[in-house]
Amino acid sequence: MKGNKSLAWWALRVTVPLAAAASTTGCALAGVGVEPLDRPVLASLLVGHWTADSGCPRTTLDLAADLTGRVQRFPVDVSADALDVGRTVSGAVHWHQDPGLGNADIPATAVIELGTQGYALDYGRDHHGFVLVATVGDPDDCVACVYHRTRAGR
Numbered sequence: 001m002k003g004n005k006s007l008a009w010w011a012l013r014v015t016v017p018l019a020a021a022a023s024t025t026g027c028a029l030a031g032v033g034v035e036p037l038d039r040p041v042l043a044s045l046l047v048g049h050w051t052a053d054s055g056c057p058r059t060t061l062d063l064a065a066d067l068t069g070r071v072q073r074f075p076v077d078v079s080a081d082a083l084d085v086g087r088t089v090s091g092a093v094h095w096h097q098d099p100g101l102g103n104a105d106i107p108a109t110a111v112i113e114l115g116t117q118g119y120a121l122d123y124g125r126d127h128h129g130f131v132l133v134a135t136v137g138d139p140d141d142c143v144a145c146v147y148h149r150t151r152a153g154r
Contacts, residue, residue: 034124034133034146041123041130043097046110048149050132056085056145061112061121061132069093071114075145078137085136085143089114121147 044065052059056075063069072090079086094113098120110121110132121132124146132147 034122034126034131037123037125037130041097041108045130046095046097046132049151050147051150052134052145052147055143056088056134059088059145059147061147063095063110067095069095069112071112074112074114074119075134075136075143076114076117076119078143085145091115 046063047065048063050061050063056073059071059073059075061069061071061074070091071093073088074090075085075087076089077087078084091114096111096113098109098111108123110123112119112121112134119134121134124131124133126146128148130149133144134147135144137143
């Protein structure tokens with residue numbers, strides 16, 4: 001009986017956070033017109049110049065194959081009314097892929113490391129194709145920047 005209690009406690013500790021993470025990621029993506037991906041993403045697909053949509057004007061990511069890069073006006077905080085991006089930062093970054101949790105229903109992400117802070121970029125797709133999504137603040141508020149690959153200088 002003690003083994004079943006331990007197993008039940010372990011399952012509760014694992015499934016509740018997983019379900020919460022899956023539902024918040026899905027809400028954040030759906031709120032900005034993006035569907036989550038159902039397959040892995042190769043790191044080579046992330047390399048390049050990315051420009052955010054109109055919700056985050058003049059925001060860009062440049063990700064290099066050596067896992068370094070630069071961000072311009074990257075969103076890190078929401079406005080006082082939590083309806084828009086408030087504070088942005090620019091500078092050199094390191095990035096890596098976070099593989100997620102195995103076969104769990106949680107999409108993998110890329111993580112941008114700017115100074116001592118890490119910021120997740122969810123993988124998704126919209127009517128243009130593959131996108132990166134930076135959710136700012138509470139995912140339920142759906143304040144996010146959707147990045148599309150573009151040529152540098154556009």
